[in-house]
Amino acid sequence: MGLGRPVKRVAVVAAGAALLVVGVLLLVLPGPGLLLVLAGLVVLAGEFPALERYVDPVRDRAMKAAEDSASSPLRVAGSVTAGLLLIAAGVTWGLVRSLPFGGWGAGSSLILSGLVLLALLGWSCRRVRAKRAAGGR
Known part of the structure; x- marks a missing residue:
């Protein structure tokens, strides 16, 4: 038995845990929290089958949240505005070093x-549009 399997397992667990932690943080911060929690659970369930029972409920909630985010023009406009503001803030943080944590490390994130x-x-918008075209609402 070579060294490859344990190294691969550690890498998979680290990646899954990172996705899960960032997803949990993004549940309260702006960002796709539930989708990252789902991604983390899917990755970790490959190594820990007991986690598989959490995947479907989180998948259902994540898909519902994705559809809700694109359900009205006002929500879409708010989300586009938030995304553009994050990008503008990132450029500002990258260029203005006197800001707290100023620099491209914070700016690029x-x-x-x-x-x-x-x-x-x-x-999400494509998903909602396709669902409406198929007759679902």
Whole structure:
């Protein structure tokens, strides 16, 4: 038995745990918290089958939250505004070093958060549009 399996398991557990922790943090911060919690659970359930029982309930709530985020033009506009503000804040934090935690470390994470938010919003809008076209509401 080689070293590959234990190393792979540690990497998978670390990645799953990181997704789960960031997802939990994003439940109270702006961002796709439930989707990251779901991703973390899916990754960890591959190594810990007992976690599989949590995947479906979280998947249902995450998909409902994604659909709710794209359910009205006002919510979409608010989410687009939040994403653009995160990107603008990231550029500002990257350029203005006198800000607390100023620099591209904090700035790039804000920019990435804004881009992820916009990408997930686009996915949610397509999902809602497809569901409406299929006759579901």
